[in-house]
Each structure stands twice: as structure tokens, then as C-alpha cells.
Amino acid sequence: MGGRLLNYIIRRVFQSVLVLLVVGLVAFSMFRFVGDPVDNMLGQERTDADIERLRAVLGLDQPFPVQYWKFLQGAIDGNFGVSYRQGRPVSEIIVERLPATLELAMVSGFLAIMVGIILGVYTAIRRDGWGSNVIMTVSLIGVSLPTFLIGILLIYLFSVELDLLPSFGRGEVTHLGWWSTGLLTASGLKAIILPAITLGLYQMTLIMRLVRAEMLEVLRQDYVRFARARGLSERVVNFRHALKNTLVPVITVTGLQLGSIIAFAIITETVFQWPGVGLLFINAIQFVDIPVMAAYLMLISVMFVGINLAVDLLYVAIDPRLRGEAS
Amino acid sequence: MIRMQVWWQSDVMWSFRHSPVALGSFIVVAVLLLGAVFAPLIAPHDPFNPATLNLMNGFTAPGAPNAFTGETFILGTDDQGRDVFSTILYGMRISLFVGFAAVALGMLIGITAGLVAGYRGGWTETIIMRVADVQLTFPAILVAMLIFGIAKGFTPVEYRNEMAIWVLIIAIGLSDWVQFARVVRGATLVEKQKEYVQAAQLIGRSGFAIMLRHILPNVMSPVLVIATISLALAIIAEATLSFLGVGAPPTQPSLGTLIRIGQGFLFSGEWWILFFPACTLLALALSVNLLGDWLRDALNPKLR
Numbered sequence: 140m141g142g143r144l145l146n147y148i149i150r151r152v153f154q155s156v157l158v159l160l161v162v163g164l165v166a167f168s169m170f171r172f173v174g175d176p177v178d179n180m181l182g183q184e185r186t187d188a189d190i191e192r193l194r195a196v197l198g199l200d201q202p203f204p205v206q207y208w209k210f211l212q213g214a215i216d217g218n219f220g221v222s223y224r225q226g227r228p229v230s231e232i233i234v235e236r237l238p239a240t241l242e243l244a245m246v247s248g249f250l251a252i253m254v255g256i257i258l259g260v261y262t263a264i265r266r267d268g269w270g271s272n273v274i275m276t277v278s279l280i281g282v283s284l285p286t287f288l289i290g291i292l293l294i295y296l297f298s299v300e301l302d303l304l305p306s307f308g309r310g311e312v313t314h315l316g317w318w319s320t321g322l323l324t325a326s327g328l329k330a331i332i333l334p335a336i337t338l339g340l341y342q343m344t345l346i347m348r349l350v351r352a353e354m355l356e357v358l359r360q361d362y363v364r365f366a367r368a369r370g371l372s373e374r375v376v377n378f379r380h381a382l383k384n385t386l387v388p389v390i391t392v393t394g395l396q397l398g399s400i401i402a403f404a405i406i407t408e409t410v411f412q413w414p415g416v417g418l419l420f421i422n423a424i425q426f427v428d429i430p431v432m433a434a435y436l437m438l439i440s441v442m443f444v445g446i447n448l449a450v451d452l453l454y455v456a457i458d459p460r461l462r463g464e465a466s
Numbered sequence: 467m468i469r470m471q472v473w474w475q476s477d478v479m480w481s482f483r484h485s486p487v488a489l490g491s492f493i494v495v496a497v498l499l500l501g502a503v504f505a506p507l508i509a510p511h512d513p514f515n516p517a518t519l520n521l522m523n524g525f526t527a528p529g530a531p532n533a534f535t536g537e538t539f540i541l542g543t544d545d546q547g548r549d550v551f552s553t554i555l556y557g558m559r560i561s562l563f564v565g566f567a568a569v570a571l572g573m574l575i576g577i578t579a580g581l582v583a584g585y586r587g588g589w590t591e592t593i594i595m596r597v598a599d600v601q602l603t604f605p606a607i608l609v610a611m612l613i614f615g616i617a618k619g620f621t622p623v624e625y626r627n628e629m630a631i632w633v634l635i636i637a638i639g640l641s642d643w644v645q646f647a648r649v650v651r652g653a654t655l656v657e658k659q660k661e662y663v664q665a666a667q668l669i670g671r672s673g674f675a676i677m678l679r680h681i682l683p684n685v686m687s688p689v690l691v692i693a694t695i696s697l698a699l700a701i702i703a704e705a706t707l708s709f710l711g712v713g714a715p716p717t718q719p720s721l722g723t724l725i726r727i728g729q730g731f732l733f734s735g736e737w738w739i740l741f742f743p744a745c746t747l748l749a750l751a752l753s754v755n756l757l758g759d760w761l762r763d764a765l766n767p768k769l770r
Contacts, residue, residue, distance in 0.1 A: 158600050169619055283752060285702050287709050288744055291729055299732055306733075402608040409710050410729075424615040424712045432615050439608070447603050 144455065151451055155444045160211075162440040166433035167210045170220070219434035224426050229434045233416060238318045239309055240408070240415030244400045246322075246331055247339030252393060255343040256382075259350025263358065264377055278344045286403055290337040290410035297333060305330050307412035338407040342396050349392055353385035394450045398443045481764040488760040491753035498750050502558035509552035510539075514717075523547035528738045542738040544727065550738060553724055554746050560720035561750070564634055565701040569693055571639025572700075576646020577689065581677045583647065584654025595651070598644045606641040607703055613637040614712055627715040634713050638703050645692050653685035687765045694758035698751050705747050721747045 194200050201209075213219070219229040262271040281289070298306035310326035312319045321327025357363060358381055366376045405417035412418065416435060423431035473479060482488050501508060512518055526532040528542040528550075541550040579598070583591040601609060614637040621629050657663060658681070666676050707713035708722030716723070721743050728740025 154596075165616065169616060172620070283755065284748070285706055285751075287706055287725070288748070291725070291732070291740070291744070295732060398603075399605050402605045405608070405611065406706060406710065420611075420615075421710050421712060424611065424618065427615075427619050429619055432619070436612060443604055 147455070148452065151448060155448045158444050159437075159440060162436060163211055163214060164207065166214075166436050167207050169429050169433050170210065171206065214437055219437075220430040222423075222428055222431050224423075224428045224431075229430045232419065232431070233434060233438065234317060235319075236414060236416045236419050238320065239413060240401065240404050240417060242320060242322065243331065243334055243338060243407070243413060243415060244397075244404055247335040247337075248342065248393070248397065248400055250335055251339035251342035251346055251396075252389075254339075255346030256350050256389070258343075259347040260354060260377065260382060262347070263351045263354035266355070274347075278347060281340050282344050286337060286341070286406045287410050289340055290333070290407060293333045293337060294410070304333050306333070309414060334407050334411045334413050337410065338400060338404060341403070342393070342400060345396065346389060346393065349389055350382075350385055353388060354381055357381045357384050391450060391454065394446065394453070398446050401439065401442060478764050482760075485760055485764075487756055488764075491756040491760075494749055494753040495757060498558060498746070498753075499562065501555050502562050505552075505555035505559055509549070509555045511549040511552045513548040513553045513556055519547050521547050525736055527736075528742075541742045542736075544736075544739045545731070550742055553719065554721070554743055557719055557721045557724050557743060558746065558750070560631065560714055560718050561701055561704055561722070561747070564631060564638065564704045564714070564720065565697050567635045568638035568642070568700045568704070569696045571635060572642040572696060573646050573689065573693055575639070576643035577650050577682070579643065580647040580650025581654055581681065581685075584651040585658060585673065585677050585681065591651070594647065598647050601641075602644050606699070607706060610637040610641040610703055610707060611710075611712060613640050614707060618712075627717060630713070630715040631718060634704060634707065637707075638700050641703070642696050642700065645696065646689060649688045649692055650685050653688060654681055657681045657684050691758060691762045691765060694754060694761055698754040698758060701747070701751050701754065705751075721750075 217230045221227065222229050222232060225232060258274055262274055265271050284292075294306045297304045305326070308330060309321045310328070310330035311324040312321045312327060313323045321331060363376060363380055366380050371380075401417075404413075404415060405420060407413065408415045408417035409421050416438070419431060420435040422428070423435065482492075506512075523532050523535055523537055523539070523543050524545050524547045526537070526539050526543040526547075529538065529540060531538045532543075539549050539551065541554070543549055544553070579594050583594040614633055617633045617636060618626060618630075621633065654677075663676060663680060666680050671680075704713060704720060705722030705725065708720045709726045711726065714720040714723050719727070724743035725740060725747065728743060731737075731739045
């Protein structure tokens with residue numbers, strides 16, 4: 140570990156914190172300047188003394204930087220105030236909604252990786268087969284369709300026409316402590332299929348194309364030809380030698396896509412009325428529920444900045460060439 | 467006349483005339499665009515004038531005469547008896563207006579930022595490109611949603627519906643300036659080294675004039691390609707936001723709003739209320755996208 144590597148890490152961490160501070164400033168300005176918080180809290184029959192007292196209690200009489208600092212402290216403790224619409228603490232609502240989104244994101248991510256790798260390998264090995272051509276064409280159409288239309292199409296096919304799967308909600312959920320899961324009941328499992336496909340389709344296509352391209356590249360290499368010459372079976376050559384070497388880029392891309400999955404969950408959750416944080420956010424925008432919007436903004440920024448930082452640092456850890464350059 | 471001939475025989479036009487995909491998508495875009503511009507003349511009904519609506523006409527199937535009034539609608543009607551064909555024409559007006567305006571805004575911000583960053587360099591460049599990098603880590607649609615939410619919060623309650631379209635344009639425009647800025651900066655860095663720029667500097671032209679009159683015309687072709695592809699993305703983004711109910715207000719329904727309304731009738735069998743707006747959106751987005759792809763290849767012969 141050279142000094143320059145350490146320097147790079149410190150710079151990246153510093154940059155991430157700076158981004159979060161700016162996002163926090165935006166969130167705080169929303170609180171402070173959208174409508175009058177005192178107006179929102181006090182009823183019709185208020186006196187000037189009431190207003191002054193509440194302003195002091197909320198700290199609104201203090202200078203702007205002090206208020207911002209207090210807001211940040213609250214945010215770190217997970218205190219974002221009370222939802223204007225539901226009248227409950229925002230942190231409570233988010234904790235209640237988060238499992239639904241994370242479960243959906245994990246299932247669709249898993250689906251995207253598994254199906255994406257399988258189809259990618261298949262289309263690379265059977266390069267000119269008609270099956271590959273069909274898969275590649277369908278994937279092209281899948282990418283150009285907007286997410287919400289894919290969701291509607293699936294609902295039309297599987298809920299309206301075939302009447303096989305539910306078109307909205309999470310089904311029956313089981314509570315394990317504060318976590319609620321839909322993966323332990325039959326109706327919950329049935330309910331997650333369509334949203335997970337809708338959400339994962341784009342990432343699946345991406346992974347498939349990446350695996351296919353990498354496989355085609357690797358299969359041309361000498362060591363693969365040599366493995367064939369040694370008389371190893373096709374299966375061993377394709378999976379042991381070729382696939383293994385395609386996985387590093389796949390892992391990085393998937394890591395970076397994690398954030399997109401959570402962002403696009405907003406659309407999927409709305410189409411399927413899935414009770415997660417994405418749907419909560421859309422409803423918050425519709426009703427201008429500032430505390431919920433601010434909390435979601437902070438939550439998603441922490442996730443994005445965290446994921447990007449982690450991927451950047453992992454890159455340095457995995458790829459020795461980068462390490463050599465940095466040190 | 468001669469100018470027309472030169473233009474018609476230029477490489478780009480030659481490639482256009484010989485590309486069936488480009489011709490086909492141009493025709494689709496042109497027809498849709500004309501339909502949107504001349505909607506008040508073409509549309510058989512005015513979907514926003516309640517006086518012309520007849521609730522008895524509700525849920526008329528496409529092409530079939532209504533059971534009560536005997537009127538026929540080529541693409542059917544929705545629950546309120548509004549002609550779907552007319553609502554699509556008016557909806558396209560909103561979708562295309564938001565799309566073009568958002569791209570124009572993104573382009574204006576992006577080109578300015580890119581030119582300044584590339585030409586001035588130094589800390590100006592560092593700050594602009596850092597902001598661009600940070601924004602690029604967030605998906606554009608999420609950025610647009612966040613900006614829409616924040617701007618909506620700052621708009622006084624009584625203006626929220628009126629201002630929604632403008633807020634939408636600002637949100638989508640601010641979410642896609644980064645592509646323009648990156649490309650323009652890259653091209654500016656190359657152009658800056660060339661002799662014509664040095665010559666302009668020597669005769670004492672201001673930095674502003676050099677950026678605007680000398681460098682900008684030479685970096686326009688990649689900008690044009692990105693603008694076309696951005697237009698397709700902006701149309702989809704607008705449709706997505708309106709579909710989610712955080713875009714165009716109910717009084718000015720865009721294609722996305724129409725799809726949102728149509729989804730409600732999916733289970734009761736009135737498929738046409740959803741199907742035709744969805745097809746229009748796809749045709750529009752897909753052909754603009756194909757035009758963009760063609761333009762990229764045509765302006766960049768090295769890629770072929």
C-alpha cells in the first residue's frame with residue numbers, strides 16, 4: 140500500500156461525504172423554505188406568543204448554519220420529523236416499507252444474474268443458432284420498451300388473460316421481528332413473480348449481452364484452444380475455463396446496477412402497487428409530503444454514494460494493475 | 467437553388483436517401499409531428515371541451531357504432547365518451563412539447579457548461595466536470611423525479627397545476643445536460659489546439675466570441691446526435707413521470723397520462739383506451755431513437 144493509494148481512498152471518501160452534505164443541504168432547504176413549518180404545525184387559533192415559542196422549540200430563530208447542523212445530526216440519528224400526510228414519524232414509515240423494496244430488489248437482481256448468465260453463455264456457445272437469434276431479438280425489444288409498459292404487458296398476459304398471477308400487492312406477509320417477508324407464503328411468492336421480472340428484465344438483458352461478449356472474446360483465446368486440444372469435454376471448457384474468466388466484469392457491472400434497481404423499483408412498485416419505499420416516495424411527491432421526500436432523498440443518496448464508493452474501492456482491491464498504477 | 471442541390475447531394479443526405487430505416491422512421495416521426503401540430507384541425511372532437519362530450523358515447527369500441535347514439539369512433543372512446551384518436555393527438559402535443567423543450571434546456575446548459583469547461587480549464591473545469599460525474603452516478607429518471615418533487619414543493623399551491631408542464635420540462639432538462647457537457651468539453655479540448663482558434667485569439671477576439679462563433683459551430687455534429695437520442699429518452703421520461711402521476715396534470719394529459727388512465731380499464735376489457743396511446747408512444751420513441759442511431763453513423767463515417 141503506497142501513499143498514493145491511501146491518498147486516492149481518502150480523496151474518494153471525502154468526495155462522497157461532500158456529495159452527501161450537498162444532498163443534505165437540498166433536503167434541509169426543502170424543510171425550511173417550502174411552506175412555513177410553523178404554519179403547518181399550529182392550528183387556526185394561534186397567538187404570536189405561540190408562534191415565537193414554537194420557533195424557539197424548533198430552533199428556527201437560530202442562524203442558518205446552526206439549523207443545518209442540527210438537521211444533519213437528526214438525519215444521522217434517523218430523525219426526519221413527522222409525515223405531513225400520515226402524521227407518523229417518517230423513520231417509522233420507512234422502516235416499515237423498506238423490507239418490501241429490498242426483497243423485490245434482491246429477487247429481481249438474483250433473477251437477472253442467473254437468467255442473464257445462462258442466456259449469455261447459451262447465446263455465446265450457440266452463436267448462430269436460431270435460438271440465439273430469437274433471444275437476441277427479443278432482448279433488443281425488451282430494452283427499448285419503457286419499464287412501465289413491460290409491467291402492464293405482463294399484467295395483461297398473466298393476470299387478465301391467463302388469470303395465473305396477482306397484479307398488485309405483496310400477498311400474505313410473515314413478520315420476523317421488524318422485517319416483514321412475503322417469501323414464506325404461497326401467495327407472497329406468487330405476488331413477487333411479475334414485479335421481479337419487470338424490474339429485473341433490463342439488468343438481465345445487460346448481463347446477458349455482457350456475458351455473451353466476454354465469452355466470445357475468451358473462447359477465442361489460446362488457453363481455451365489448448366484446453367480443447369487436450370481433449371477436455373466441451374462442458375469443462377465452456378464452464379470451467381471460459382465462464383470463470385468472464386465473471387469479474389459481470390460482478391462489477393452488477394454492483395453498479397444495484398442502485399439502478401432500487402431507483403427503477405419506484406416505477407415497478409407503482410405499476411404493481413407494491414408497498415415499498417418507491418411507492419411511498421411517489422405518493423409523497425403527489426401530496427408534497429416534504430419530510431418523506433427529504434428522508435427518501437437522503438436514503439437513496441446514501442445508498443448510491445455508498446455503492447459507488449464500494450465498487451471503486453473493490454476495483455482497486457481486485458485489479459492488481461490499478462493498484463500498481465496508484466501506488 | 468444551388469445551395470439546395472449541394473445540400474441534397476451531401477454525404478449525410480445521400481446516406482439518408484439510401485437507408486430504408488432512416489426513411490421509414492423519418493416518415494413515422496413526420497406524420498406524428500404533423501398530427502400533433504395540427505391536432506386542432508385534424509381531431510374529429512375537442513376532448514377538452516365538455517360541451518361536445520356525450521357521456522352516452524362512453525366505452526365505444528373502435529370502429530363500431532355506439533349502441534345508444536350510433537356514432538362511430540375510429541379508435542373508440544374512453545369512459546367519459548372522449549374520442550381516443552383525438553386525445554392521442556392532443557396528448558402527443560404535450561409529450562412532444564415537453565420532449566423538445568426539455569432537450570433544448572439540457573442542450574443549452576450542457577453546451578454552455580461544456581464550452582466553458584473545455585475552453586477555460588482550471589478550477590472552472592474541475593467543478594463543472596465533478597458535478598457532472600456526480601450526477602451521472604444517479605439514473606436520469608431518478609434525478610428528474612427528485613427535481614420535479616423539489617420544484618413542486620417550491621411552487622405555490624394555487625399554481626401547481628398550471629406550472630406542472632414547466633416544472634416537468636425543467637426536471638427532465640436538468641437531468642440530461644451531462645451528456646452534452648461531456649461531449650462538448652471533449653470536442654472543445656481538441657478544437658482549442660487548432661490554428662484557427664489561435665488566430666482568433668491573436669486578432670484579439672474575446673473568449674466569449676471565440677467559444678460561440680468559432681468553436682461551437684465545429685462541435686455541433688456530435689451534439690446533434692446526442693440531441694436526437696436525448697429526445698427519445700426525454701419522451702420516455704415524460705411518459706414515465708406522467709404515468710406515475712408526477713408529471714403532466716390531469717387537465718393537460720400527455721401520452722403517459724393516457725396510458726395511466728387506460729391501465730384502469732385493463733381488467734374490464736376496454737383494451738383500446740390503453741393500447742392505442744401505448745402504441746403511439748412506442749412508435750414515437752422507437753423511430754426517434756432509430757433516427758438518432760442513423761445520424762450517429764452518418765455523421766461519423768469512421769464508425770462504419
